[in-house]
Amino acid sequence: MNLAMTRSPRSHSSRILLIYTGGTIGMKESSSGLVPVSLEDLLEQLPDIDALPVELTLVSLDRPMDSSDLKPEHWVQIGELILKHSADMDAFLVLHGTDTMAYSAAALSFMMQHLGKPVIFTGSQLPLGHPRSDAASHWMSALEVAMALGPDGLPRVPEIALYFNHALFRGNRVRKLHAMGFDAFDSPNYPVLARAGTRIEYAEEAIGQGIPGQPFQQGRPAWFPALDQGVLSLKLFPGLRPDLWEVALHDPTVKAVLVEAYGAGNIPADGDLSELLRAFVQRGGHLIALSQCVGGQVDLTRYQSGRRLLDLGAISGMDMTFEAALTKTMHLLGTGGSDFREAFGQSIAGELGN
Ligand code: ASP
Numbered sequence: 001m002n003l004a005m006t007r008s009p010r011s012h013s014s015r016i017l018l019i020y021t022g023g024t025i026g027m028k029e030s031s032s033g034l035v036p037v038s039l040e041d042l043l044e045q046l047p048d049i050d051a052l053p054v055e056l057t058l059v060s061l062d063r064p065m066d067s068s069d070l071k072p073e074h075w076v077q078i079g080e081l082i083l084k085h086s087a088d089m090d091a092f093l094v095l096h097g098t099d100t101m102a103y104s105a106a107a108l109s110f111m112m113q114h115l116g117k118p119v120i121f122t123g124s125q126l127p128l129g130h131p132r133s134d135a136a137s138h139w140m141s142a143l144e145v146a147m148a149l150g151p152d153g154l155p156r157v158p159e160i161a162l163y164f165n166h167a168l169f170r171g172n173r174v175r176k177l178h179a180m181g182f183d184a185f186d187s188p189n190y191p192v193l194a195r196a197g198t199r200i201e202y203a204e205e206a207i208g209q210g211i212p213g214q215p216f217q218q219g220r221p222a223w224f225p226a227l228d229q230g231v232l233s234l235k236l237f238p239g240l241r242p243d244l245w246e247v248a249l250h251d252p253t254v255k256a257v258l259v260e261a262y263g264a265g266n267i268p269a270d271g272d273l274s275e276l277l278r279a280f281v282q283r284g285g286h287l288i289a290l291s292q293c294v295g296g297q298v299d300l301t302r303y304q305s306g307r308r309l310l311d312l313g314a315i316s317g318m319d320m321t322f323e324a325a326l327t328k329t330m331h332l333l334g335t336g337g338s339d340f341r342e343a344f345g346q347s348i349a350g351e352l353g354n
Helices: 039-045 073-085 101-111 135-147 243-248 270-281 302-310 322-335 341-343
Strands: 014-022 027-030 033-036 054-065 092-093 119-122 160-164 167-171 194-196 200-202 230-237 256-261 284-290
Touching: 014 073, 014 135, 039 054, 039 243, 054 073, 073 101, 092 135, 101 119, 101 160, 101 322, 119 135, 135 160, 135 200, 243 270, 256 270, 256 302, 256 322, 270 284, 284 302, 284 322, 284 341, 322 341
Parallel strands: 014 054, 014 092, 092 119, 119 160, 230 256, 256 284
Antiparallel strands: 027 033, 160 167, 167 194, 194 200
8 A cells, every 4th residue: 555645735625535446547558458557657647636625645555456356355455444544534535447346335335334424436437548538527526526515514425435427326236337338337226326417416315325323423434344255156047057066056165155047036947956056055055046137126926936046045135236245245254143144134234225
């Protein structure tokens, strides 16, 4: 980690910690394709904010990276930086690659609870230096969201959120849905928290909703760094050979399997697959039913083919995104203690229900 600089142009300014992790926003062309630049090089390119009432402190991961290289240990590093500055900063901005940004935002929402301050993730589809880049507007708007205060003088968005393409999403509700378009992210099962036009309009009714334990004492987060990576995802497809899963599902370090089922949570009447999954549950594994559909929710009672998962003892993933269900599973397995089934069905950070 690397503290680059602090700008403090005015009194009464917002103190914001910018955490640079890498990603396209700070990339440049190389002979092997786009690669992340250092924090110092990024600084050269960031639009000037000297006129804004903000005191910005910048840090970066030791090695800024393409987000496809990020691992749970990096989520811990990001969380530790926020934790370290939880009392002395008003808000946090995380510059991140788009590929796994939804995973990081969801993971952080479970690992860092009740912070009561904005943690805004953003990135871009084109690097800052590109003439048609979306990076500068994301950076400036995310900064404005992070600084925004409500009429009560408290942060307007005391959540872990993700800003992209004129919209602010809840961090554990968002998915990357487009590899090329500027509208790369959406949260099909939860309304946007804000939309940016000439003004940023906040959806007060969506902000903070469904996040238990409010009001939070600002800057006094609960921190849960333990994550258990003994998790697999089994994406169904016509022609799947259950025997290829034999070894994995008998591995004692595999504690949970996220079944990416069809539609409302339906699976085929394949005796071999059912036997394999039944044996997994009988030895204490958690089977979580998710849908391959992007919107809507799992309903295991709707079809006979859905009841198959129910009969196997599966836990419904309800309307959670894959990213939220996966990182919630890692978090619950890592922290242990509570009854997994019961804890999985309840909202920890507004990741399910409406
Ligand atoms: N591969 C890049 C990353 O996730 C993509 C991006 O940032 O848009 O780091």
